[in-house]
Amino acid sequence: MSASEEFNVTGGLQSRRDLISGLPEELATECLVRVPFEFHSSLKSVSRLWQSLISSDHSFDRERRRLGKDESLLCLVQPLTSPTYPVNSSVDGEVSEKKKEEEGESHSHQQQQPRVIGTPLYGLSVYNATLDTWHRVAIPERIPLFCECVALQDAGKVLLIGGWDPETLQPVKDVFVLDFSAAGRSWRRGKPMSAARSFFACAAVGPTKVYVAGGHDDQKNAIKSAEVYDVEKDEWVTIPPMTEGRDECHGFSMAADLGFCVLSGYGTETQGQFRSDAEIYDPVSNSWTVVQNVWRFADLSPRGRTAAVIESAGDFRGCKLWCFVDSQRQCQPRWEVEDDSMKWRLVMETIRLPVTTMTSVFAASLSGQAVAMIGGGGEESGTMMMMTKGEKNGGKWSHVSTPSVFSSLPFSYASIYV
Template structure:
């Protein structure tokens, strides 16, 4: 405990005097880590020492160590008309609906938004891009926990409906604290409906999807978040549109590598250009150590169902576990042809039958959102599968946030 506090103190306010006059630094930090995240942007304007402390990544780690961190679920989802007003994650975040006459509503291309559910505060909010920019349709959302970043990658241009290579970065740590967006380096290739996952602490992998002619892509890239650089990877053996990406651990971790650096990138299922809608049962795994792909069989034996929005997963040590939400129940495991990567899979039924739903991972547990996208459908709801295998109701989703998302990521702040 003392070591952690000293680390925060030395890196944050050594040159700026006491954080709170009359209090030892350790007690001052104990006070500040207990302030809810939504007030932190205001705290940074108090003094240089407070801004330095709250902008340091060690402050977030201290909040997690003390059990004061707030888990955010970030969702890229269609907006329900009328569109709620947007504010920054670090602000009070009240969502206000504008009056709109039913006679004035017209059928247009749906707009997408970035919604944030705070589990600790039980609040729903929306984050806007700066300068009235629109979030790309069907973009991928990923989180970088170590640096406190949310990334929106690729998708469709809201006006032309063509795939884009854009990357938007939301800084949840550092000077911005939920108010600072920046444009990241663009991908080498525009793509949408692709596989995407954070692997390790600073890298995001993408592969597959389709181009502006709806051709399934074999290409793959990796983004170094700290350097803001994209690099090309060897292409996959198959073009895979509408595929699902995930990080996975090896069966046996390298003796000289940490658990994060030893992880690989799995591209699950998808379909080729000539077989749209018929999902493959296999996948491919990229091994960063060998810079090569290997095939993994029998990972998605549901040819008429997309894996997107039906998979939740976790990595614990060298174990990679997937929950597949389908109409049947079975368990199986599979290895790739290099025998380095192994997946344990469990197919389970949705906790609510007859409803539209979206499944994903949230804080290491499986979570399922049940849709309620229109006034006639009412509000949606959220349930989670605990480590004991039981389902529990988490939260009723307010109208305006209950449309099913396209992609999601979770991060602690």
């Protein structure tokens, strides 16, 4: 019997045969969607009917979401705290530990020259905020240092893009595609970018596309160029360059209008002096617009200190950002800017970090909550902290249990529901 004969989707999940013997279809379906994400691959091995159900073009995922049984994942690209004894897991989340010699065997065929001494290995860590658990995704290749992490929710995929080759420390064009959908849980190499780059702006725009712009090349020159990747077609298309080269810039989606925002960054000759403006790409006009006076901290990189949040107001057109600052920095609680044509609007709200002095920090948003990983020493170092929804500036930060192997400061992140 084919998959289509075994079940169909009409508002809910249905099947012609019993999913679970003796139980009505609706009750059996509710039982299966309650199974945690990490065990879904095991469910598929029970029967052909279950395999068809779980692999049904994201229908199983949608049913989990409809019933409120989906899980919120925060994917973090971070240095391995113990590279000689890393923790690895499958994409499904089954945790295992591999010895140093096993790790070396799995990657020996890729090593063209000795690795630079002291260079950390990077991994993809996943914090399951729903179940309060951690695991590390096993990828059968060393992922680039400082690669960008971006999620495509509708496609159920997380991408790792660009960064530095861990052997040569040169920018790369690499693209890794990890399938987090019930149908997949696999990884593959995507088509490389047309240009090698690192420390660039990157964001998912729409259901299948990822935009990249700026960063620097192998000579540490700030880049103007930009391109867009279609994950379903596995192809890159070059778009017009920005007006300025921008290294260490940060990217966001202008969700309502499918625009792509590149925030701040600096030029080749002004390294470390962060620009106050942003550039927004309009796919309709195929052009860039400059928005002035967005980033108001010339001494701070926006990377790890800004996070896009969903704006619930129906008439809002633009991008709302959280700006994370330490408790002693003087700044406005909120500011709003528009471009000259008043088509694009950027709203920035400050979130006070739970520290009294400036330390290393990486901040993000997850399911409408503010999240921060604190580093650089001090009482809060090596832990993740989270604000509950709605507390913001007046609320209290709570600690997230963070195993030591997941305590290093991330470089990039993406969040996705499964």
